[in-house]
Amino acid sequence: MKKTVRIASKRNSEIVANIYEGNGNRNCLLIMAHSFKSERSEDGRFSFLANDLTAHNITTITMDFPGNGESSETMKEYCLDNCLDDMESCYQYIKDNYDIDESRMGLLGYSMGGRLISLFLKKHPEFSTLVFWAACNRNYSENDVFLEQPFHKLKEEADQKGYCIFHDIFSDCDDVMSKQFVDNMLEYDALKPLHDFKGNALIIQGEKDITIEVENGRWIFDALRSCENKELYFMHEADHGFGLWDGRTADNERLLSLSSVYLKKFM
Numbered sequence: 001m002k003k004t005v006r007i008a009s010k011r012n013s014e015i016v017a018n019i020y021e022g023n024g025n026r027n028c029l030l031i032m033a034h035s036f037k038s039e040r041s042e043d044g045r046f047s048f049l050a051n052d053l054t055a056h057n058i059t060t061i062t063m064d065f066p067g068n069g070e071s072s073e074t075m076k077e078y079c080l081d082n083c084l085d086d087m088e089s090c091y092q093y094i095k096d097n098y099d100i101d102e103s104r105m106g107l108l109g110y111s112m113g114g115r116l117i118s119l120f121l122k123k124h125p126e127f128s129t130l131v132f133w134a135a136c137n138r139n140y141s142e143n144d145v146f147l148e149q150p151f152h153k154l155k156e157e158a159d160q161k162g163y164c165i166f167h168d169i170f171s172d173c174d175d176v177m178s179k180q181f182v183d184n185m186l187e188y189d190a191l192k193p194l195h196d197f198k199g200n201a202l203i204i205q206g207e208k209d210i211t212i213e214v215e216n217g218r219w220i221f222d223a224l225r226s227c228e229n230k231e232l233y234f235m236h237e238a239d240h241g242f243g244l245w246d247g248r249t250a251d252n253e254r255l256l257s258l259s260s261v262y263l264k265k266f267m
Helices: 045-054 080-097 112-123 151-161 179-187 215-223 249-266
Strands: 002-008 014-020 027-033 058-063 100-110 129-133 163-168 173-178 200-206 229-235
Touching (some): 002 080, 014 045, 027 112, 080 100, 100 112, 112 129, 151 179, 163 179, 173 179, 200 215, 215 229
Parallel strands (some): 027 058, 100 129, 129 200, 200 229
Antiparallel strands (some): 002 014, 014 058, 163 173
8 A cells, every 4th residue: 555655854844755565564664765867656666566565565665855756855955965864764754653574674776776775774784685776886086977977077066156057868957966966976985885785685787778887787796795695687688767768668577577576585
């Protein structure tokens, strides 16, 4: 059963979130983190997977990050710190209001969401299962480019003005992004928190992804050097959208099937 809730953020705004309650008396917990410039259902994929998992005693929560979906904030409030704060608030909300088996909890992240679940794991090593969809986990420097935007230009403008103009290649529009967004992207290591993880991890990467480097999948796999059960699955014909952008419905079905089977097995 899906329930939409509004949870107070640490910024005194409201986080709009969907909760899909598992059918058991004491359920597992899955937190899903959506991609950059997306929304909490991730074009229906998160909703489909969450509904599927309820019959297996898994409660799922997914939220709109600042400036996305039904968020009342703008993209200027979008940064890794604020997204992580919102994940924290949603996690606490679930613990306060639902009976959760804290020995069986997982995180799933798509693209930028993969970066977020790695950083969230740093503070919450109690999560034992991770699923990465085309995760953006590489470590950036000012010499690198993110979604066709050179970081050195973003940083120069942000350092001067406190914000920068970021061109969204997906919707062909400009967003005002904060200096904090740029600083977080350059400063945070999203691979290091994975080094000591001993649980279960599934990494799914499209080999025709041109939005992020395909090598991200291998970098994540190698960073999970202590992981007991890790799987890296390359989808040979999939791009970053896993069928959403090119009409390859089989890629989307495979993405959801692999994730569902893995989560039901290890949670």
